[in-house]
Amino acid sequence: xxxxxxxxxxxxxxxxxxxxxxxxxxxxxxxxxxxxxxxxxxxxxxxxxxxxxxxxxxxxxxxxxxxxxxxxxxxxxxxxxxxxxxxxxxxxxxxxxxxxxxxxxxxxxxxxxxxxxxxxxxxxxxxxxxxxxxxxxxxxxxxxxxxxxxxxxxxxxxxxxxxxxxxxxxxxxxxxxxxxxxxxxxxxxxxxxxxxxxxxxxxxxxxxxxxxxxxxxxxxxxxxxxxxxxxxxxxxxxxxxxxxxxxxxxxxxxxxxxxxxxxxxxxxxxxxxxxxxxxxxxxxxxxxxxxxxxxxxxxxxxxxxxxxxxxxxxxxxxxxxxxxxxxxxxxxxxxxxxxxxxxxxxxxxxxxxxxxxxxxxxxxxxxxxx
Amino acid sequence: xxxxxxxxxxxxxxxxxxxxxxxxxxxxxxxxxxxxxxxxxxxxxxxxxxxxxxxxxxxxxxxxxxxxxxxxxxxxxxxxxxxxxxxxxxxxxxxxxxxxxxxxxxxxxxxxxxxxxxxxxxxxxxxxxxxxxxxxxxxxxxxxxxxxxxxxxxxxxxxxxxxxxxxxxxxxxxxxxxxxxxxxxxxxxxxxxxxxxxxxxxxxxxxxxxxxxxxxxxxxxxxxxxxxxxxxxxxxxxxxxxxxxxxxxxxxxxxxxxxxxxxxxxxxxxxxxxxxxxxxxxxxxxxxxxxxxxxxxxxxxxxxxxxxxxxxxxxxxxxxxxxxxxxxxxxxxxxxxxxxxxxxxxxxxxxxxxxxxxxxxxxxxxxxxx
Numbered sequence: 232x233x234x235x236x237x238x239x240x241x242x243x244x245x246x247x248x249x250x251x252x253x254x255x256x257x258x259x260x261x262x263x264x265x266x267x268x269x270x271x272x273x274x275x276x277x278x279x280x281x282x283x284x285x286x287x288x289x290x291x292x293x294x295x296x297x298x299x300x301x302x303x304x305x306x307x308x309x310x311x312x313x314x315x316x317x318x319x320x321x322x323x324x325x326x327x328x329x330x331x332x333x334x335x336x337x338x339x340x341x342x343x344x345x346x347x348x349x350x351x352x353x354x355x356x357x358x359x360x361x362x363x364x365x366x367x368x369x370x371x372x373x374x375x376x377x378x379x380x381x382x383x384x385x386x387x388x389x390x391x392x393x394x395x396x397x398x399x400x401x402x403x404x405x406x407x408x409x410x411x412x413x414x415x416x417x418x419x420x421x422x423x424x425x426x427x428x429x430x431x432x433x434x435x436x437x438x439x440x441x442x443x444x445x446x447x448x449x450x451x452x453x454x455x456x457x458x459x460x461x462x463x464x465x466x467x468x469x470x471x472x473x474x475x476x477x478x479x480x481x482x483x484x485x486x487x488x489x490x491x492x493x494x495x496x497x498x499x500x501x502x503x504x505x506x507x508x509x510x511x512x513x514x515x516x517x518x519x520x521x522x523x524x525x526x527x528x529x530x531x532x533x534x535x536x537x538x539x540x541x542x543x544x545x546x547x548x549x550x551x552x553x554x555x556x557x558x559x560x561x562x563x564x565x566x567x568x569x570x571x572x573x574x575x576x577x578x579x580x581x582x583x584x585x586x587x588x589x590x591x592x593x594x595x596x597x598x599x600x601x
Numbered sequence: 602x603x604x605x606x607x608x609x610x611x612x613x614x615x616x617x618x619x620x621x622x623x624x625x626x627x628x629x630x631x632x633x634x635x636x637x638x639x640x641x642x643x644x645x646x647x648x649x650x651x652x653x654x655x656x657x658x659x660x661x662x663x664x665x666x667x668x669x670x671x672x673x674x675x676x677x678x679x680x681x682x683x684x685x686x687x688x689x690x691x692x693x694x695x696x697x698x699x700x701x702x703x704x705x706x707x708x709x710x711x712x713x714x715x716x717x718x719x720x721x722x723x724x725x726x727x728x729x730x731x732x733x734x735x736x737x738x739x740x741x742x743x744x745x746x747x748x749x750x751x752x753x754x755x756x757x758x759x760x761x762x763x764x765x766x767x768x769x770x771x772x773x774x775x776x777x778x779x780x781x782x783x784x785x786x787x788x789x790x791x792x793x794x795x796x797x798x799x800x801x802x803x804x805x806x807x808x809x810x811x812x813x814x815x816x817x818x819x820x821x822x823x824x825x826x827x828x829x830x831x832x833x834x835x836x837x838x839x840x841x842x843x844x845x846x847x848x849x850x851x852x853x854x855x856x857x858x859x860x861x862x863x864x865x866x867x868x869x870x871x872x873x874x875x876x877x878x879x880x881x882x883x884x885x886x887x888x889x890x891x892x893x894x895x896x897x898x899x900x901x902x903x904x905x906x907x908x909x910x911x912x913x914x915x916x917x918x919x920x921x922x923x924x925x926x927x928x929x930x931x932x933x934x935x936x937x938x939x940x941x942x943x944x945x946x947x948x949x950x951x952x953x954x955x956x957x958x959x960x961x962x963x964x965x966x967x968x969x970x971x
Binding site: 268270272274297298306307536540541544545547549552554556558559 | 638639640642643644645646667668672675676677682683684893894896906910911912914915917918919921922924925926928929930
């Protein structure tokens with residue numbers, strides 16, 4: 232069960248509210264920090280809460296391999312295991328099987344692959360992916376899909392999309408209980424008609440939410456936006472819409488403009504660990520020597536813990552010295568930036584001023600550089 | 602300037618209070634977490650505060666090489682640079698020059714060495730070491746000394762000790778202002794008469810505190826204790842006594858028993874990063890497979906953040922997955938253990954029950970194992 236209500240609209244942009252079966256409220260549009268291995272890298276759950284995160288993403292593929300879904304279940308489920316009591320969405324493992332695992336083989340029945348950790352062999356059926364997610368106990372589970380690579384022929388894209396639909400049916404059938412919502416994933420690569428056909432088939436099966444997969448996988452930015460432009464208006468109005476694995480701050484703004492409600496991406500956390508920091512006037516690379524004596528915070532006026540307490544010079548020092556605190560302070564700042572961006576977007580949509588807000592956003596972002 | 606007052610005694614053990622020139626109070630006996638590169642690895646200054654740390658140690662050698670003492674001074678000093686507003690003691694760099702740097706050469710004038718970071722050449726005089734510490738702005742500076750290796754001939758130990766005394770005179774002379782206290786370091790290896798001769802010479806020069814150096818550098822534990830047993834009663838009553846680089850929980854207890862007031866050691870923080878955790882009933886290695894499904898905290902009843910929120914099974918998972926949060930949660934626990942141990946010791950000394958507390962401590966510690 233997953234309640235969802237659109238509470239305001241501004242153009243195609245939607246301001247919504249999602250309530251999980253466990254009673255956790257998620258205000259949308261929302262950004263979900265990625266907590267791959269039962270932790271959003273470097274942060275404690277309390278820090279995530281104080282950043283205002285309401286929902287995070289867990290990676291089924293990683294958790295299945297380590298520590299194992301049955302172990303997590305024995306220990307009370309993923310929420311309890313990682314001491315995170317707000318919402319969790321788990322992906323189906325599909326994307327990771329295709330991007331991380333070794334020697335995979337796609338069959339009608341499922342996917343055979345070798346673990347990137349120890350080379351062990353595994354076979355994941357759509358039913359297995361759902362069972363793993365049930366054991367993890369996430370609030371929202373994703374259908375097992377084939378992440379279509381880019382570029383790909385139209386024939387392969389169609390074949391892959393049809394299989395994803397058949398797998399989605401099997402996922403839907405294998406569902407047990409009402410505590411976990413299940414989202415379908417729209418595939419079809421960059422072919423708008425395939426995307427629409429996929430969505431139609433998924434809607435016939437019926438899901439609590441609809442995700443757009445395999446975008447931002449190498450195609451030009453304009454292609455991604457034009458696929459979304461065509462597909463988004465077809466997504467059911469009354470259900471949450473999730474753009475998977477996307478993206479830059481600009482991508483989030485454009486996604487919202489086209490009617491997307493949910494996003495996840497490793498960008499704010501991964502970039503943080505590489506010293507790339509987001510600010511409203513552009514990005515900066517903290518190891519740059521011009522910050523060596525810079526007593527200013529990353530962004531003046533930013534209210535994150537890092538900016539309230541530390542200078543760019545200190546953060547540069549920590550980063551160059553490879554100190555653990557560097558990754559954490561940078562992550563706190565970048566996630567604060569992303570979550571505050573989404574809060575600003577929600578306010579703008581609610582106030583009916585999204586378009587002027589968006590214009591300001593681009594003007595500010597182009598003002599700075601690294 | 603450094604106020605120090607012994608407020609209670611129990612046998613040779615002392616319960617004292619130290620007030621820095623900046624007005625920060627440090628209750629002794631005290632353990633100082635090591636913040637080598639302007640950060641206690643993985644922790645924020647707020648976490649250190651909530652653990653109850655009142656004074657930390659900074660490493661002059663590391664900070665001199667990176668980010669540079671003059672840079673730290675330009676940025677407002679070490680306290681401000683790392684956003685730590687309680688007390689800081691800096692070592693003199695002597696120990697690190699002897700343990701980390703490449704191709705060092707000891708001369709009467711000072712020590713020539715190559716940086717372990719980039720191989721660059723440096724020459725540190727006693728006066729340089731004091732100037733670096735002045736630029737860092739620590740509350741307590743240490744004299745530049747030669748860390749005598751073990752084992753060593755009596756002749757070399759004496760030669761080295763005499764040089765350390767001559768360097769101590771130069772350190773004392775080069776002191777500027779009253780804001781930074783300076784401690785002398787007693788050398789003389791395992792030769793009690795050399796240690797006493799060194800102490801006498803240092804007292805003639807006159808310091809705000811006296812440290813015992815080059816113990817726990819490879820000599821048998823009994824040798825360390827017998828040197829301390831002979832030396833400690835000679836240390837001036839009215840000045841703080843600091844046992845450098847020591848040690849295990851047992852070492853701290855024995856140090857206090859013999860009249861030591863201050864300790865520092867990388868053990869709680871380094872062990873944490875290696876998965877070795879302290880408990881009152883012994884140590885445990887978190888990666889041990891017997892913790893795979895263990896829903897208990899590291900130590901039942903422990904009030905640290907880690908034990909209040911997470912299971913051994915989760916900590917084991919984080920550690921095996923090399924997640925950044927592992928190092929931090931383990932460090933929080935180990936430092937909590939050390940700082941709570943010192944608080945318990947202070948209470949016992951103040952209550953005049955140190956000996957019975959000590960007996961209990963050993964009984965509990967021998968109760969567990971990894």
